[in-house]
Amino acid sequence: MTHTEIPTATGAASAFIPAPATPYQGDIARYWNAEARPVNLRLGDVDGLYHHHYGIGDVDHAALGDTEDDGYEKRLIAELHRLESAQADVLLDHLGAVGRDDTLVDAGCGRGGSMVMAHQRFGCRVEGVTLSAKQADFANRRAAELGIADHVRAQVRNMLAMPFETGQAAASWNNESSMYVDLQDLFAEHSRVLRVGGRYVTVTGCWNPRYGQPSKWVSQINAHFECNIHSRREYLRAMADNRLVPQAVVDLTAETLPYWELRATSSLVTGIEEAFINSYRDGSFQYLLIAADRV
Numbered sequence: 001m002t003h004t005e006i007p008t009a010t011g012a013a014s015a016f017i018p019a020p021a022t023p024y025q026g027d028i029a030r031y032w033n034a035e036a037r038p039v040n041l042r043l044g045d046v047d048g049l050y051h052h053h054y055g056i057g058d059v060d061h062a063a064l065g066d067t068e069d070d071g072y073e074k075r076l077i078a079e080l081h082r083l084e085s086a087q088a089d090v091l092l093d094h095l096g097a098v099g100r101d102d103t104l105v106d107a108g109c110g111r112g113g114s115m116v117m118a119h120q121r122f123g124c125r126v127e128g129v130t131l132s133a134k135q136a137d138f139a140n141r142r143a144a145e146l147g148i149a150d151h152v153r154a155q156v157r158n159m160l161a162m163p164f165e166t167g168q169a170a171a172s173w174n175n176e177s178s179m180y181v182d183l184q185d186l187f188a189e190h191s192r193v194l195r196v197g198g199r200y201v202t203v204t205g206c207w208n209p210r211y212g213q214p215s216k217w218v219s220q221i222n223a224h225f226e227c228n229i230h231s232r233r234e235y236l237r238a239m240a241d242n243r244l245v246p247q248a249v250v251d252l253t254a255e256t257l258p259y260w261e262l263r264a265t266s267s268l269v270t271g272i273e274e275a276f277i278n279s280y281r282d283g284s285f286q287y288l289l290i291a292a293d294r295v
């Protein structure tokens with residue numbers, strides 16, 4: 001692999017940043033280096049867990065209280081954040097038995113919220129990769145602040161060529177990060193880093209083959225995030241081709257809609273809410289968790 005020596009903002013994420021494997025990956029690195037949306041930063045500020053994924057579960061209307069009250073917006077932000085952390089908890093629930101001596105891999109780790117939650121739950125080592133040096137620095141800074149930098153680390157690397165030994169990981173996951181890569185390449189790499197008997201989990205948005213082709217809403221989401229949403233069929237086929245055998249396929253579409261409906265009423269809207277709500281409602285798009293055994 002070729003590496004370009006570029007010092008990072010803090011020098012903490014890594015001494016060097018690998019050159020992007022493709023021009024597209026360079027675009028994605030730039031996208032996430034520039035990202036600073038209030039909907040992500042203000043939610044993360046609630047308790048220091050910074051997520052770049054969406055929420056699931058029922059809205060707690062009692063906790064939200066009256067829209068006319070002072071403090072409603074603050075409670076709304078806390079509620080959206082609670083639902084996003086609930087999503088990560090459900091992903092972690094599907095990792096199976098994880099011991100303190102195990103290593104977990106977060107492919108496309110963002111600012112590291114899920115990694116911190118995984119370490120807090122299992123006490124184990126958690127290794128993350130992201131294309132963005134800003135995100136890796138952010139995640140490593142948070143881990144240092146929490147005193148867990150010896151167990152939680154983000155690196156600026158391509159998830160299709162991860163810096164981990166073959167069979168090193170007890171479990172690995174993609175939390176809303178698989179729509180940036182070819183699924184055959186992705187699952188071949190997870191299959192390599194996972195030990196036999198290990199567990200792979202993804203939470204993802206995918207287009208529904210029953211709808212026919214990607215709807216205009218799905219195309220809008222792709223354009224908004226510069227990603228390429230795959231179909232449910234493609235996930236299952238690429239897993240089967242790469243020794244990943246689904247143990248659970250959970251349709252979380254109905255469970256994510258309350259998050260989007262609540263978010264659409266907040267001051268932190270980004271303009272993509274309508275596309276998610278309409279595509280989930282018309283059946284063209286699904287929010288799915290797939291947990292698979294590495295056989």
Ligand SMILES: C[S@@+](CC[C@H](N)C(=O)[O-])C[C@H]1O[C@@H](n2cnc3c(N)ncnc32)[C@H](O)[C@@H]1O
Pocket residue numbers: 025028032050051052053107108109110111112113114129130131132135157158159160174175176177180181
């Ligand atoms: C929507 S964010 C999800 C972040 C995180 N999983 C979470 O739940 O908060 C997508 C992430 O995928 C990462 N990503 C996209 N393509 C990647 C690649 N080829 N290698 C590594 N990371 C990648 C981005 O850098 C970004 O961190």
Ligand SMILES: CC(C)=CCC/C(C)=C/COP(=O)(O)OP(=O)(O)O
Pocket residue numbers: 037039040051052053054176177179204205221225227229270272
């Ligand atoms: C389910 C799908 C298709 C996800 C696409 C990947 C993505 C950008 C996820 C959320 O990131 P974010 O938290 O940075 O987005 P936002 O700013 O909208 O909250």
Ligand SMILES: [Mg+2]
Pocket residue numbers: 039040051052053054
């Ligand atoms: Mg977000």
